[in-house]
Each structure stands twice: as structure tokens, then as C-alpha cells.
Amino acid sequence: MNLKGKKVLVTGAGGFVGSHLVEELVRTGARVRALVHYNSRNDWGMLEDLDKSVLREVEVVTGDIRDGEALKWMIKGQDVVFHLAALIGIPYSYVNPRDVIETNISGCLNLLLAALDSDVDKLVHTSTSEVYGTARCIPMDEDHPLNPQSPYAASKVSADQLALSFYRSFSLPVGIVRPFNIYGPRQSARAVIPNMIIQALEGTRLRLGSIFPSRDLTYVKDAVKGFISFAQSDKTVGEVVNLGAGREVSISHLADLIGVKLNRSLKIKSDRKRIRPQKSEVERLVADTSKAKKLFKWKPETKLESGIDNTIEWLKKNSGRYKREIYNI
Numbered sequence: 001m002n003l004k005g006k007k008v009l010v011t012g013a014g015g016f017v018g019s020h021l022v023e024e025l026v027r028t029g030a031r032v033r034a035l036v037h038y039n040s041r042n043d044w045g046m047l048e049d050l051d052k053s054v055l056r057e058v059e060v061v062t063g064d065i066r067d068g069e070a071l072k073w074m075i076k077g078q079d080v081v082f083h084l085a086a087l088i089g090i091p092y093s094y095v096n097p098r099d100v101i102e103t104n105i106s107g108c109l110n111l112l113l114a115a116l117d118s119d120v121d122k123l124v125h126t127s128t129s130e131v132y133g134t135a136r137c138i139p140m141d142e143d144h145p146l147n148p149q150s151p152y153a154a155s156k157v158s159a160d161q162l163a164l165s166f167y168r169s170f171s172l173p174v175g176i177v178r179p180f181n182i183y184g185p186r187q188s189a190r191a192v193i194p195n196m197i198i199q200a201l202e203g204t205r206l207r208l209g210s211i212f213p214s215r216d217l218t219y220v221k222d223a224v225k226g227f228i229s230f231a232q233s234d235k236t237v238g239e240v241v242n243l244g245a246g247r248e249v250s251i252s253h254l255a256d257l258i259g260v261k262l263n264r265s266l267k268i269k270s271d272r273k274r275i276r277p278q279k280s281e282v283e284r285l286v287a288d289t290s291k292a293k294k295l296f297k298w299k300p301e302t303k304l305e306s307g308i309d310n311t312i313e314w315l316k317k318n319s320g321r322y323k324r325e326i327y328n329i
Contacts, residue, residue, distance in 0.1 A: 014045025
């Protein structure tokens, strides 16, 4: 399925990945409707960063995925839906688990029910590698056991299973993209890479939690191409597919790399409030991406060093947006 000329709804369009996805969809010729979370400032989040020539091609609608009635008219007439709207902060899920559960599970249910009443060709639901928990084997394929170690991860397991149940029960054309850690320009300061870069731009001391966990990192533009390739493939309905680089990088290595890029000798200071509960810390994540290569020939192209360079340059120009003096959860 070619997305050119197709009507496409993106939920969570004002977020980090959502804004990049909207941007790329417009470039492919899709007719994009972008759902952003309502606020009285009429702030469209990271969509505000899009070039005006791109944003003019987007129909921006405001609302909340917890409002099932609103979703019915938003999805009506759409050919493809990318569902990215979620509360994604793991530390936030420790503090406000009910908010996370209601948004991520009930919101997903609302969208699935609305999709049943429309005639969508495909609904792409966004998962997360956090559903696997700490790796039991390396690399981690889609059959790796699910072991959510935080309320956020548990909410995503539940939403994933809901989506698959609608495929099995009602033949709703749902597929699940399961990205490992995505990074790049426009990412919020709650994520470790922009957090470290912002601190390093200000001084030489980094306040971090545990530095030993490792993550599989994908540059955002590569991830977005994976989302679109997944949607366009006729082999992905009813499937769960990992998106990742297949390479693990420790937090300590990232700190060293950022120090080299900024030509600064960085010192790490352990910050207790940034350390996850011991049984909740996911220690290793490494993707097996052979299924993505097989089904739609996707693989990331951006090397970590280049992606970090791009992220640093963006943050240098936009660091004033971040509340650098506080720990963002």
C-alpha cells in the first residue's frame, strides 16, 4: 500500500516521534490529520518545529484519546492510523500510575473501538521494547517473554494485547511496531540522551541515575522510515515487529561519547532520585530486527556518532526550551 494520496491520522502528533512522522508523511504525499493533546494555549507541541510549508499541508485537530466520542469523528474517512499517543515517562508512571493506565490502555481501547466503526485499511499501534524487561537472551526477537518492570511497561503490554485481540476477534487490520530506544532532535529532557547533552552544554558534571544499563538506540528519522515501511507492507497485519539497531550501548559509554563530541571532560555524579527501583530497572535491551528486514526490508542507516552530532546541534539551538535546573520525569 502506497501512502501517497492516502488519508492518514497520527495520534500523539505533537510528540517527539509523532512530529517527525507527520513531517515524513507529508513528504511522501499523504494527506495528514494530526491529533495533538488539547491545551488552552493552542500549543501543538513539536509540530511547531515543522517548516511552515510542511505544516500548511497538515490538518491539526486537538483533543484527548481518552475521549472516545471525539475519536469517532477524527478517524472517520481515514485510510491509515498511526497510534503514538501515550504517556511514556517511566519515572512519571511511578508517581501517577492511574494517569498512565487510563491514557495508555483506555485511550488505546477508545481508538480501537472507533476504528471498528470506520473502514481503515490499517492501524499501526506503537509498542515499546520496555515490555520485554531485562533481556533474557541476546538479541531479543518478538517471541522474547514479556516482563514489564514498571507501570508504564505494564500499560503498554496491556495496550498491545488489546490491539492484537481486536485483530483476532474482529479482523481489525492492526499491526504493532515495537521500537527500541529512539533518540534525536525534539526529544524531551526526560530522555537520557538530551538530558545528558543539556547538562554537558552547561558544565562538566552530569547528574545521572544508574550508568550500567544498556540500550539499543535508533535515530528518529530511521525509526520513522520503519513506521512508514511497516504501514505500507501488506505482510504486517496481525504482526509485532521490532525496530532497533541490534547494538547495545551503555549509559556510561553515551556519557563518554557526548564528552568527546563536546570536547569536555565530564564527571558523573550519582543522583538518587534518578535511580529506578532495583527490580524495575531494565538492564539490557538489544533488538533482533531480522523480522523487519524480512517483511519490509528495513534497517537503520544512521550511525550513532552521526545521530549524536545532529542531536547536539539541535539542542545547542533549542536548549532554552528545557527546564535545565530540574529533574524532568
